Amino acid sequence: MSLPTHYLQRRYKGQLRKSADPHNKKPAVITAAYLLVFGSAAVVLSGCQTSPTPSKNASQAMIDFNKVDSAQGSAFNAQLLANDQRYQQLFDQTKYPNSESQAKSRLLSAIRQHLAGEQVAVAQAHYQVVPFTKADSIDAGSSSLLRTMIELYAYKNQNSADYSDSDTDAQVAEARAELEAAQSNSCNDNSNDDAYEVCVVDSDIDYAAEAYTDDEAVEAAQAAVAAAVAAINSDEAESYDADGFNQYGYDQDGYDREGYDQDGYNTDGYDYQGYDYDGYDVNGFDNRGLDEYGYDKDGVYGDNSDEEDSSASSSRLGRLNPKGLLRDYEAMQNQKQQAATQGGAAAYDPFAGMIGIALGMLQRTPEQVEAMNAYQYKHLTFNSVSHYQPKQKQLQSVYSYDYSTPTLSSSVQIPLAIDFNNSRITIDPSALLPLVALVNPEHTPLPEQMSSHTVNFGLPETITSQLPSAVIYDAVIAAIPDSMAELSAENFSAVDIRDDAFAKEVGAERAVKVYFGSQQSGEMIGKMLKYVSRSLARYVEANPDKYTDDAALKKAINKIQLYNKGYQSADVGALLQLIEAIGPISFNQVNYYYLDRADRLLAKQQTINIGGDLMGARTAVLNQIRYDQASFNQHALTPLLAQSFGPNSQPAMDGNAWLTSQRQRTEQLRQARYARYSYDDDSTYETTQDYIDAVDAVKTEDADISLDSQ
DSSP states (O other): OOOOOOHHHHHHHHHHHHHHHTEEEEEEEHHHHHHHHHHHHHHSSSTOOOOOOOOSSSSSSOOOSSSSSEEEEEEHHHHHHHHHHHHHHHHHTTTSSOOOHHHHOOOOHHHHHHHSSSEEEEEEEEEEEEEESSSTSTTTTTOOOOHHHHHHHHHHHHHHHHHHHHHHHHHHHHHHHHHHOOOOOOOOOOHHHHHHHHHHHHHHHHHHHOOSSHHHHHHHHHHHHHHHHHHHTTOOOOOOOOSSSTTTOOEEHHHHHHOOOOOOTTSSSSOOSSOOTSSSOOOSOTTTTTTTTOOOTSSOOOOOHHHHHHHHHHHHHHHOOOHHHHEEEEEEEEHHHHHHHHTSSSSTTTHHHHHHHHHHHHHHHHHHHHHHHHGGGGGGEEEEEEEEEEETTTTEEEEEEEOOOOOOEEEEEEEEEETTTTEEEEEEEGGHHHHHHHHHHHTTTGGOSSSSOOOOOOOOOHHTTTHHHHHHHHHHHHHHHHHHHHHHHHHEEEEEOTHHHHHHHTOEEEEEEEEHHHHHHHHHHHHHHHHHHHHHHHHHTOOTTTSSSSHHHHHHHHHHHHHHHHHHHHHHHHHHHHHHHHHSSOOOOEEEEEEEEOEEEHHHEEEEEEEEETTTTTEEEEEEEEHHHHHHHHTTTHHHHHHHHHTTTTTOOOHHHHHEEEEEHHHHHHHHHGGGOOTTTTOOOOHHHHHHHHHHHHHHHHHHHHHHHH
C-alpha cells in the first residue's frame, strides 16, 4: 500500500524544521538517520515501486470472497497449477533440462556404454610452451604472490647483510682509529707489556673483522679497543662514577648495572633467561622442560620440543609486522624500477644469492620458450595404442616416446599390460634395463640372457587373499561415472563443431565440453574416494565369513568411512585451489568428448596446462584419443602390441621367481661373508663359490632328512 504524497511532505517537513531548530539537541543525528533510511530504500526499491495496478505476471482473476462462485475457484486452481509448472520449469533440470543438462546426460550415457564394452584406442600427445603471462596482458610485469614473497624474503636477507657489512666495516674502522690514537708506539719485540698487549689486541681486531660479518665484529673490535686502552693506561687509576661504575658500565667486581658480567651471567651464575652455564634453570630443567636425565617436571621421560617449536612459531607469527613488510615491498619495487631505468645500476639484484640463483634457473625467457618449441617440442610426440577388455578386466598398451627430425629419429617403446583378475602386471623391461643397471648392475640381466621380452609381476597371495584387485577395479570403474554425475551441469556444455578439424576427422556429430578446474578436479577426487570406500565396505559386509570384526582390512575401511563423514567433496577442491594459489602447479584441464549420432563415444581431446609464474612459462599438453578400429589397425605400434601380448606371443618370465632367486643369492653371499670370518689359514674352501656349493649341499641333505622323517 502506498502513502499519499502530501502526507509524506507534511510529515517530513515538520521533521526538517525540528532539525533546523538551533535548540534541538540531536539535529544532525536525526537528519543523517532519515537520509540513510531513504537512501537505502531508494536503492532497494529502485525498479520495484508499489503501485495499485498489479503487474502483468500477477493473477488477473482475483477471488471475491463476498460471493461463492465455483468458476472463480476453478480459475484460481488452474492459475496455481500454471505457476507451479512455471516454477518447476525454472529449477527442475530433470523434467525440464536445459542445454547443459542435456549435454551432461548424453555424455554420461556415452561414458557408461564405453566402459562396459570392449574397445581399442589410439592416442597422440603434443607439447607446447608459452609464456605464463602474455605481453599485452594487464598482468604483464607483475609477479605472482608466491614469487613476490620469495623475492621479498631474499631482499630482506640481502639488504640486512649489506647494511650489516657496511655498518660493521665503518665501526671497525672507527675502533681501529681509536686504537691507533691510543697506541704510543708500534709493535716491537721489547719487553714493554703495554706494547705487547697492543700488538695482541691489534691482531685480535684483524681476526674479528675477518671472522664475523655482523655486530659480533663490532663488539669484538670495541672490546679489543677497551683492552688496549686499559693495557696502555694500566698505570693510571680507573675512574668510577658516583654509582661505582667505570666508563664501560662495570663496577670493580666486573658486573654491570643489572648485575651481569661480561659473559651475561649474574652473581648466582644464571644468564638473562634464568639458565646457568650448562643450560639449566634454578629447578634443574633446560629450555625443553627436561632435567639432565631427560625427565620433565611430572617425572615423564620424553621431549616436548615440538610443542615449544610450535609455540615459538606462533610467537614468531605474532611478531610479524604488516607495515614493515609493506615498507620492504615498496623499497624492493623502487630498487627494481631504478634497476630497469638505470640499466641495472641498482643496489638490489633479484637474482643475487642462492634464492635468486634458483629463481633465475627456473625462469624461462621468451627466447628460451621459442627455442624449446622450435628445437624440442615441435618434433616430440607421445604415442600409445591400447586394447581394453572389460570382461577379462585387462588393459594392454604400448607407449612410445618419439622424437623425429629430418636428421635425427629416436623412439623409446614400453609395452605394458594389467590383469586385474589375476593381480598381475606385465612389462617389457628393455627400455628400463639401462636404468636398472645403473642402480644394481650385478643383478641386471643382459637382453640376450632373458628367455622372453616381457616379465610379469604379481601381488603376493597374502594381499590378494585379503582384497582381490578385481574388487578394486570394479569399485573404481563404477565410481567414475557416478562421481561425474554429481558434478554441476554448469561444467558441461554442448559446443559447435562445424569448424572443428578433429571432429571432421573422427566423423563426430556433436561434442560435449567438460571443464575440470582445480575445484572440479578436487571435488571429483573426493567423490571417487567416497564411492570406492563405500563399494569396498559393501564387499566386506557381503563376506562376513571372510572378514571378521577384528580383521585389519575391515577396521581400515571403517576408519576411512568415518573420516569421509568429516568433509564434503567440495572441500578437496578448495584445498586444490589453495595449493594452486600459492604453489607453481596447475590442476586445470579441458576435455572435449566427441559423439556420433547415437551418442556413442568416438574420440576425446584433452588439454592440460602445467607451469607457473616461477618458471615464467606454461606447458600445454594436447592429447587426442581415437576409439576406432581403423586407426588402431593402421598404427605402427599395433604389431608390437600383438607381439608382446597377443595369442602367439612368448610366455612372459616370472618376475616374482626371479626376484626370489636374487634374494636367495644375496642371502647366500651374506652367509658366505660371515663364514669367512671364522676361516683358518688352511681353510677347506678356496673360493666363495665353494662355500656356497657346500651350504647348498647341507641344505639339500637337511631337506632330504626332513622328508624321510615325515
